[in-house]
Amino acid sequence: MEDGLRHSGRPATLREGVMGVASVAMIAAVAEGAEWSVAQQGSRCGCCGLSGADVPAGSVISRNFTGFDEWADPGAEVICRGCAWGFTAPDGRTAMRVVRRDPVGMAVLSPAGVRELLVCGPLPAGWALVVPLRPGRKHLLSQARWGVVTVDDARLPWGSAEVARMRVAVRLRRLGISAAALSAAAAPFGQVQGLTALARLEVLTLWPQLQIWREDGSPWMRLVQRVTGEMAVAA
Amino acid sequence: MEGGSDPVLLPAVQGPALTAERLLLLLHYGIDWGGGWAGTRRATYWDRVLPDRVVLATYRSDTLRRWWHEVSTELESAPRNAAERLELAQLLEDDDPAGVLSVLRHETEALVLRVRIIADAVRAHGRVGVTRVLS
Numbered sequence: 001m002e003d004g005l006r007h008s009g010r011p012a013t014l015r016e017g018v019m020g021v022a023s024v025a026m027i028a029a030v031a032e033g034a035e036w037s038v039a040q041q042g043s044r045c046g047c048c049g050l051s052g053a054d055v056p057a058g059s060v061i062s063r064n065f066t067g068f069d070e071w072a073d074p075g076a077e078v079i080c081r082g083c084a085w086g087f088t089a090p091d092g093r094t095a096m097r098v099v100r101r102d103p104v105g106m107a108v109l110s111p112a113g114v115r116e117l118l119v120c121g122p123l124p125a126g127w128a129l130v131v132p133l134r135p136g137r138k139h140l141l142s143q144a145r146w147g148v149v150t151v152d153d154a155r156l157p158w159g160s161a162e163v164a165r166m167r168v169a170v171r172l173r174r175l176g177i178s179a180a181a182l183s184a185a186a187a188p189f190g191q192v193q194g195l196t197a198l199a200r201l202e203v204l205t206l207w208p209q210l211q212i213w214r215e216d217g218s219p220w221m222r223l224v225q226r227v228t229g230e231m232a233v234a235a
Numbered sequence: 236m237e238g239g240s241d242p243v244l245l246p247a248v249q250g251p252a253l254t255a256e257r258l259l260l261l262l263h264y265g266i267d268w269g270g271g272w273a274g275t276r277r278a279t280y281w282d283r284v285l286p287d288r289v290v291l292a293t294y295r296s297d298t299l300r301r302w303w304h305e306v307s308t309e310l311e312s313a314p315r316n317a318a319e320r321l322e323l324a325q326l327l328e329d330d331d332p333a334g335v336l337s338v339l340r341h342e343t344e345a346l347v348l349r350v351r352i353i354a355d356a357v358r359a360h361g362r363v364g365v366t367r368v369l370s
Contacts (some may be wrong), residue, residue: 186344189281189351200352201244201368207345 021144023082028106046076086141123158251334265312
């Protein structure tokens with residue numbers, strides 16, 4: 001448990017590449033010794049598109065559900081147990097989660113936890129990170145894929161370039177720049193005016209490095225602002 | 236405005252970006268703050284008036300000289316002395332006028348911020364030294 005992830009206590013017996021993020025999250029979430037089986041047989045899941053689906057979609061999805069455009073097969077009648085769990089878990093639409101495939105593990109993270117993960121290095125292929133940008137709006141777990149950060153309407157690869165930019169964003173926040181200002185073409189004068197000459201030089205030098213994330217509605221910038229919004233910044 | 240003792244540290248710029256920065260400094264310092272048009276618009280000068288005029292003038296000009304004419308007329312700015320007139324003449328002869336106009340149009344906010352930082356230090360300390368630091 002030293003890595004902070006909740007383990008299922010079972011050896012990894014998952015078939016590589018077959019099991020979806022939601023299924024692994026489900027396995028990690030249920031108490032040890034409880035029923036955790038993932039159907040190995042069955043139809044393809046209408047939601048994540050992987051095989052092993054045996055839960056009638058109608059038993060989980062409300063009649064008012066409108067998110068079918070992201071489904072692998074919106075017409076399918078069954079979904080897998082993992083996706084079903086993702087749709088019914090109490091914090092399914094709000095929690096920021098990291099899920100790990102081997103060994104199976106899952107943790108609900110705070111914005112600080114997500115931030116730490118995003119600056120420490122590229123997201124490993126067997127990990128998945130789910131960050132609802134507008135909590136409560138969407139079920140993201142069923143949309144999550146291994147090796148990427150899943151946010152509302154986008155899956156973001158997280159390699160060394162993204163790690164470096166995230167570190168820049170966190171540094172700018174620590175220097176006193178507001179999360180909202182990070183998306184501006186230039187630092188607001190009011191936020192650099194009071195800085196020491198060196199701190200101001202650092203802000204101006206770092207600023208262009210986030211330019212690629214400043215396009216209108218960039219999911220990267222929204223992710224940055226979501227996870228750095230609550231950072232305590234030294235006065 | 237450079238060469239004093241209180242340094243302003245800015246990231247190094249060169250080529251068109253440096254020419255654009257010096258042009259904006261001349262533009263800013265040449266404004267008649269007493270009775271001129273810009274003097275009555277101090278509240279929005281840095282955030283709206285200056286950046287908007289700088290960008291709009293790039294769309295109305297195909298040469299650097301034309302850009303200066305447009306923007307200096309609008310803001311009622313003129314070099315204050317012979318040294319500034321000479322510097323202006325040299326800057327307007329830049330080898331890469333299209334590059335300078337591009338910086339003025341596309342990097343306006345960052346440019347205006349640098350000019351504002353320098354102007355703020357000058358107002359606080361009189362003459363200041365500007366050190367452009369290579370990153």
